[in-house]
Amino acid sequence: SASLNWNSSGYQAAQGHLRSGYHAMGFSSAHRAQTMIHAGIAGVRLVRDCADYADLISEATGVPRPQIHVHNDIEPLLLGGLSGNAGIALIMGTGSHAMGRSFEGRLRTCGGWGYLLDDAGSGYAIGYETLRLAARMWDGRVRPTPMADGVREVLGIVDPDEVLVRVYNEGYGFADINQLARHTVQWAIEGDSGARAVVEGAARDGVELITTLVHYLDMPDCPLVVTGGIIEQPIVREAFVAALAEKAPGVHLRPSDYPPVAGAVIGAAMDAALPVDDTFLSTLQASLAILDP
Numbered sequence: 001s002a003s004l005n006w007n008s009s010g011y012q013a014a015q016g017h018l019r020s021g022y023h024a025m026g027f028s029s030a031h032r033a034q035t036m037i038h039a040g041i042a043g044v045r046l047v048r049d050c051a052d053y054a055d056l057i058s059e060a061t062g063v064p065r066p067q068i069h070v071h072n073d074i075e076p077l078l079l080g081g082l083s084g085n086a087g088i089a090l091i092m093g094t095g096s097h098a099m100g101r102s103f104e105g106r107l108r109t110c111g112g113w114g115y116l117l118d119d120a121g122s123g124y125a126i127g128y129e130t131l132r133l134a135a136r137m138w139d140g141r142v143r144p145t146p147m148a149d150g151v152r153e154v155l156g157i158v159d160p161d162e163v164l165v166r167v168y169n170e171g172y173g174f175a176d177i178n179q180l181a182r183h184t185v186q187w188a189i190e191g192d193s194g195a196r197a198v199v200e201g202a203a204r205d206g207v208e209l210i211t212t213l214v215h216y217l218d219m220p221d222c223p224l225v226v227t228g229g230i231i232e233q234p235i236v237r238e239a240f241v242a243a244l245a246e247k248a249p250g251v252h253l254r255p256s257d258y259p260p261v262a263g264a265v266i267g268a269a270m271d272a273a274l275p276v277d278d279t280f281l282s283t284l285q286a287s288l289a290i291l292d293p
Contacts, residue, residue: 011056018060035063038267040073040260045112069271072109073260074099080263081225081256084276088213088251092206092236093228094178096122100213100222108216110209115174121206123230127180129198135163137194145194147187154183185233203239206231211248221250262288 041053050070058065074097078089088100096119097112115124130151137148138160152158155166166172187195214220224244230236244251258266262284269276 036268037068040076042073076260076263079266080258083257087223090226092231098209102217121202123178123181127177130184147194200239207243225256
């Protein structure tokens with residue numbers, strides 16, 4: 001896969017990825033007038049970002065600018081997961097983000113602020129909270145659990161004071177802290193109460209994204225689809241489901257109808273004012289079967 005987020009890959013690389021991907025799908029200049037593009041790109045929030053990416057896509061593909069619509073990458077998850085219907089989608093992986101679509105068609109997002117500001121319930125947030133809790137354990141502010149020694153082992157340090165050098169001078173950064181979450185989840189599975197508290201806190205933070213959308217979109221009873229490496233961990237999912245039942249009992253977790261790539265197709269149909277009815281969805285299902293037999 002190739003990133004279209006120019007914040008991470010650069011403008012020229014993103015343009016090249018777009019051009020090669022478009023032509024790899026078999027499109028030619030003859031298709032441009034009939035093409036509608038609905039793109040979901042990570043990191044997109046501002047209207048001007050959507051416009052800039054649409055310009056980039058038009059330059060790379062030759063598709064007329066009015067036929068291109070750019071959104072955050074959570075929208076195809078929402079549209080595909082619920083076949084274009086009302087409800088909420090949640091990502092809890094390396095980062096976190098939620099989006100809801102009301103019964104009147106209004107869209108609202110919650111979260112998605114990035115690891116420096118929030119990313120509630122994400123892998124990074126779990127790793128960061130693990131480090132904070134370990135530091136409090138090393139101080140004696142919190143009763144130590146085996147997790148404290150586990151963190152020292154993962155960091156490759158003997159004396160807790162060495163963590164300062166490891167983190168501030170040796171570049172123990174985003175990717176490392178995100179990977180630490182994997183260990184925290186395992187410690188929680190093994191029964192460590194400290195790790196369990198971190199995992200349950202992450203689950204509650206994820207549910208808070210949902211309850212916020214339920215409030216603002218006035219949808220106390222609605223479906224929810226989720227994805228991401230964190231929420232797919234059974235111990236996290238169990239804690240999430242328990243917190244959801246307590247805080248938003250009318251929200252029902254269900255499997256996604258279609259993958260995000262199909263959500264982009266549904267979004268393109270909506271952009272073109274085409275009906276997303278049973279006939280459309282049957283054709284979409286048949287197309288997916290051809291692509292992934």
